[in-house]
Amino acid sequence: MTSISANVRRIIDLRSDTVTRPTAEMVEAMSCAELGDDFFRDDPTVLAFEEEVADLLGMEAAMLVISGTMGNLVCALSLSPRGSSFIVEASAHIQINESGWPSAIAGLTPKPVEGVAGTIGVDALQQAIAEAKLRLSAPPRLLCLENTHNAAGGRITEPEHLAALADIAHASGLRVHLDGARIFNAAVALGRPVRDLTKHADTATFCLSKGLSCPLGAVVAGGADAVQEARRWRQVVGGGMRQAGIIAAAGRVALNSMVERLAVDHDNAKLLATRLRDASLDVDVEAVETNIIFAKVPGGFDYDFFQSDVRASGIVIMPPKAGRIRLVTHREVSAPDIVFASDMIAKAFDLARRQAPSADARMAVPNAVY
Ligand SMILES: Cc1ncc(COP(=O)(O)O)c(C=O)c1O
Numbered sequence: 001m002t003s004i005s006a007n008v009r010r011i012i013d014l015r016s017d018t019v020t021r022p023t024a025e026m027v028e029a030m031s032c033a034e035l036g037d038d039f040f041r042d043d044p045t046v047l048a049f050e051e052e053v054a055d056l057l058g059m060e061a062a063m064l065v066i067s068g069t070m071g072n073l074v075c076a077l078s079l080s081p082r083g084s085s086f087i088v089e090a091s092a093h094i095q096i097n098e099s100g101w102p103s104a105i106a107g108l109t110p111k112p113v114e115g116v117a118g119t120i121g122v123d124a125l126q127q128a129i130a131e132a133k134l135r136l137s138a139p140p141r142l143l144c145l146e147n148t149h150n151a152a153g154g155r156i157t158e159p160e161h162l163a164a165l166a167d168i169a170h171a172s173g174l175r176v177h178l179d180g181a182r183i184f185n186a187a188v189a190l191g192r193p194v195r196d197l198t199k200h201a202d203t204a205t206f207c208l209s210k211g212l213s214c215p216l217g218a219v220v221a222g223g224a225d226a227v228q229e230a231r232r233w234r235q236v237v238g239g240g241m242r243q244a245g246i247i248a249a250a251g252r253v254a255l256n257s258m259v260e261r262l263a264v265d266h267d268n269a270k271l272l273a274t275r276l277r278d279a280s281l282d283v284d285v286e287a288v289e290t291n292i293i294f295a296k297v298p299g300g301f302d303y304d305f306f307q308s309d310v311r312a313s314g315i316v317i318m319p320p321k322a323g324r325i326r327l328v329t330h331r332e333v334s335a336p337d338i339v340f341a342s343d344m345i346a347k348a349f350d351l352a353r354r355q356a357p358s359a360d361a362r363m364a365v366p367n368a369v370y
Pocket of ligand 1: 066067068069070093094146148149150179181182207209218
């Protein structure tokens with residue numbers, strides 16, 4: 001890996017909002033948290049946090065889990081029986097980035113549906129349900145939605161559309177799970193209470209460890225029965241925890257102090273997208289609704305050259321995937337960082353597209369995971 005020149009300032013890490021480290025207030029809260037054993041349901045910090053989250057999301061109950069992936073898994077296990085199918089947007093995180101748990105663990109067959117900007121249309125959902133109900137198909141029992149939608153570039157599905165999709169699913173006998181890893185980004189961008197986005201789902205997951213800056217953790221919420229069943233499944237997959245109040249303590253600080261500031265990340269993403277577009281990169285500024293942007297990588301682009309050039313400026317970016325580079329803004333990237341990073345990225349991009357890549361370099365471009 002290229003070393004960073006001595007005169008370069010600190011790292012500007014645009015790989016993901018998961019790189020955010022806990023705030024001093026979180027570390028303080030974690031070290032002072034009142035703790036018990038969550039397996040016995042007597043960790044007071046976990047109990048208080050779960051109650052706060054349930055209330056915030058307009059759900060009956062909530063449960064702390066280690067990760068968003070585990071949250072999605074235990075919700076699906078709680079809502080849909082083995083041998084059934086679930087409808088999911090074709091590029092949803094569950095479908096492409098969760099290491100195949102639907103088949104590997106849950107015994108579920110995916111029925112992927114192409115969305116527009118990450119959102120499944122009403123007609124497309126109705127058609128997918130009808131197809132999945134054909135006699136030889138695995139019967140559809142679950143609809144999985146994602147908001148914001150990561151691979152679509154942090155796009156938002158409006159609450160009214162979520163409600164319409166949930167109504168169709170419920171009327172057809174399907175339960176609804178919302179992968180809301182970045183649901184607070186959607187709520188803040190829309191200026192709506194988060195419960196407007198979650199209350200139509202039977203279960204929802206959100207991540208503490210992304211823009212909310214906690215060191216780890218996610219939460220699932222839903223009806224009391226669904227969460228109780230998810231709790232049983234969390235135990236099955238080895239996710240039971242003991243003095244988990246240290247995680248919940250950071251989560252409580254996050255909900256009090258990290259939500260509204262997500263608007264800054266959204267402004268910075270717009271700024272980054274605008275500056276890159278103005279520097280002739282292929283970026284759709286209008287599509288930037290929250291904290292994720294994509295820049296298309298042109299043919300003949302020398303990724304190795306680009307990567308070592310931006311890295312030498314202290315900027316860290318994930319390798320391209322599906323012909324695009326993803327850039328994510330978060331608490332540890334300021335507006336001046338964005339100005340600097342956009343200048344460096346634009347310069348490196350321009351040079352890289354003029355390089356004729358060797359066959360080796362082309363072969364070496366790894367796929368990013370996001
Ligand atoms: C939309 C979405 N869902 C779920 C996850 C999984 O979260 P975790 O990394 O905590 O398992 C991610 C992670 O990037 C995500 O972007």
